[in-house]
Each structure stands twice: as structure tokens, then as C-alpha cells.
Amino acid sequence: xxxxxxxxxxxxxxxxxxxxxxxxxxxxxxxxxxxxxxxxxxxxxxxxxxxxxxxxxxxxxxxxxxxxxxxxxxxxxxxxxxxxxxxxxxxxxxxxxxxxxxxxxxxxxxxxxxxxxxxxxxxxxxxxxxxxxxxxxxxxxxxxxxxxxxxxxxxxxxxxxxxxxxxxxxxxxxxxxxxxxxxxxxxxxxxxxxxxxxxxxxxxxxxxxxxxxxxxxxxxxxxxxxxxxxxxxxxxxxxxxxxxxxxxxxxxxxxxxxxxxxxxxxxxxxxxxxxxxxxxxxxxxxxxxxxxxxxxxxxxxxxxxxxxxxxxxxxxx
Numbered sequence: 001x002x003x004x005x006x007x008x009x010x011x012x013x014x015x016x017x018x019x020x021x022x023x024x025x026x027x028x029x030x031x032x033x034x035x036x037x038x039x040x041x042x043x044x045x046x047x048x049x050x051x052x053x054x055x056x057x058x059x060x061x062x063x064x065x066x067x068x069x070x071x072x073x074x075x076x077x078x079x080x081x082x083x084x085x086x087x088x089x090x091x092x093x094x095x096x097x098x099x100x101x102x103x104x105x106x107x108x109x110x111x112x113x114x115x116x117x118x119x120x121x122x123x124x125x126x127x128x129x130x131x132x133x134x135x136x137x138x139x140x141x142x143x144x145x146x147x148x149x150x151x152x153x154x155x156x157x158x159x160x161x162x163x164x165x166x167x168x169x170x171x172x173x174x175x176x177x178x179x180x181x182x183x184x185x186x187x188x189x190x191x192x193x194x195x196x197x198x199x200x201x202x203x204x205x206x207x208x209x210x211x212x213x214x215x216x217x218x219x220x221x222x223x224x225x226x227x228x229x230x231x232x233x234x235x236x237x238x239x240x241x242x243x244x245x246x247x248x249x250x251x252x253x254x255x256x257x258x259x260x261x262x263x264x265x266x267x268x269x270x271x272x273x274x275x276x277x278x279x280x281x282x283x284x285x286x287x288x289x290x291x292x293x294x295x296x297x298x299x300x301x302x303x304x305x306x307x308x309x310x311x312x313x314x315x316x317x
Contacts, residue, residue: 103289111142118304124150125161131294132168146175151199153181155190177206184216188227192234211246277305
């Protein structure tokens with residue numbers, strides 16, 4: 001019917017495959033909202049803190065253990081070396097020559113640990129001229145009971161200070177002994193004769209000493225032992241007393257122990273951690289750095305393993 005009022009409006013056709021802008025906006029809004037919700041709902045991943053806590057506990061435990069152990073060790077060290085520390089703090093006097101604090105404290109400590117033993121020196125021309133009229137005290141505190149003097153070395157050498165020291169010790173009434181420095185590459189009998197011609201031992205003197213420290217370069221160890229035995233026998237036959245053998249601990253244990261057990265042994269050992277004389281050592285030389293009034297140079301110091309009665313049993317009758 002042309003021109004009638006009830007005619008229907010036309011609806012535009014939607015193009016195929018095209019989404020309206022409003023629908024696209026709605027979908028984007030829904031997608032963004034879902035993504036935000038997903039972020040909110042996501043549970044954060046837990047870190048494994050168990051191992052870290054265990055490490056922290058161990059470190060904390062270690063700190064609490066190490067400090068007390070260190071403190072106990074420090075206090076024990078103070079107690080263990082209390083005499084040496086006392087000497088350094090209270091009794092230290094002006095030094096005559098350079099000596100390390102460690103050496104000085106050890107000397108005092110060892111001597112104090114052997115206060116029921118006797119102390120002695122051994123000297124040679126290396127100490128120069130000694131004023132024996134001064135008080136004979138090691139480190140100005142410990143009395144000297146005996147002195148060994150080097151008399152000879154090898155087959156033809158006489159210590160240039162021997163006669164001077166030997167005479168002075170006799171005049172001052174100090175118990176004395178003489179020693180021979182053995183040269184392993186020289187004839188043993190000639191060395192024994194050199195000592196016998198130089199040293200006159202009397203009643204009250206200590207036995208002669210054989211000082212052996214080095215291995216030979218021109219003969220075997222067996223030949224060395226044979227030469228030592230010849231020297232010892234020759235000297236014993238002359239003085240009618242068995243000599244003393246002096247050597248370093250390592251040398252004695254390696255080369256002499258099994259063949260010369262019957263002799264009085266004088267051992268040199270300067271090890272800082274050796275604090276007491278061994279039961280089988282008769283004499284122990286523990287330092288070469290001690291101070292003595294009247295002597296400008298450092299001296300060797302020895303501990304005798306016994307008292308005055310035991311020492312008197314060794315002397316010439």
C-alpha cells in the first residue's frame with residue numbers, strides 16, 4: 001500500500017565476519033577483569049628457607065662455641081706460662097745484647113719448672129773474657145752450680161780461652177768439667193791425645209765430655225762409631241772415669257743410642273715445646289741465648305737431672 005503510516009522501518013544488514021565495536025569493547029573489559037582477578041588469586045610461590053635457617057643456626061652456634069674455646073685456650077696459656085710472664089713484667093732487666101722475647105720467656109719458664117734441679121753453663125772462646133767474680137746467676141735469678149769448658153777440637157786445636165776459664169773457675173770454687181769437640185773426619189786417637197795433653201782433671205772435677213754433632217764425609221757411620229769408641233776408651237783409661245757423651249737429640253737417637261747406652265748422656269734440644277728434661281737425659285742443654293752477669297755474649301744453659309748429691313756421684317773421686 002503506497003504512502004501508508006504502518007509501513008515497517010528497515011534494519012541495516014550486519015556485514016559478514018565483522019564484530020561491532022561495542023561488543024569488542026565489552027569483551028576487552030571482561031578479559032582485563034579476568035586477568036586482574038587471576039593476578040589477585042595467584043598464590044605466590046614459597047621460597048625454601050629451611051636450609052638458610054639451618055645455616056644461620058649453625059653459624060650462630062659456631063660463634064657461641066668458638067669464642068669460649070678461644071678464651072679458655074688464652075687463659076690456659078697465661079696460666080701455663082705464668083712464671084715467664086711474671087719474669088717479663090716484674091723482673092725484666094736491661095739486656096746486654098739482643099734476645100727475642102720468646103727466647104727470654106722460655107729460658108725463665110724452663111728454669112723455673114726445674115727449681116729442684118741444678119743449672120749449669122757450657123762455654124768456649126766464643127763467649128770472650130768472662131768476669132767470674134760477678135754473681136753467677138742465669139737471667140739474674142738462677143744460681144750456676146757447674147760449668148763445662150771447651151778444651152780442644154779435633155786433633156790439634158786448643159780453645160784459646162780454655163786455660164783462662166779453667167783457672168778462674170778453680171779460683172772461684174765452681175764445679176767444672178772439660179769437653180772435646182770431635183771432628184769426625186780426623187783420627188780419633190790423635191784427638192784423644194790432644195785432649196789428654198791439654199786437660200788435667202782433679203778430684204772434684206766432672207768427667208771428660210765427648211761432643212759429637214756431625215756425620216763424617218769421608219767414612220761410614222760404622223767407622224764413625226768405631227772412632228768414637230776408641231776416643232772414649234783411650235780417655236777413660238787415662239782419667240779412670242767413664243766420659244760423658246754430648247749430642248743433639250736427633251743425632252743421638254739415629255746414630256748413638258743403640259751402641260752407647262752405658263754412657264752418661266748430655267742432650268741438646270732447643271725445641272720451644274719441650275718444657276721438661278726427659279727421664280733418660282742426664283744433662284739437657286735447652287738454649288744458647290741466656291744472659292749471665294760478667295759475660296757480654298749469650299751462653300748455653302743446661303739442666304742436670306738431679307740434685308747436688310746425685311751430681312757429686314759423677315765427679316772424680
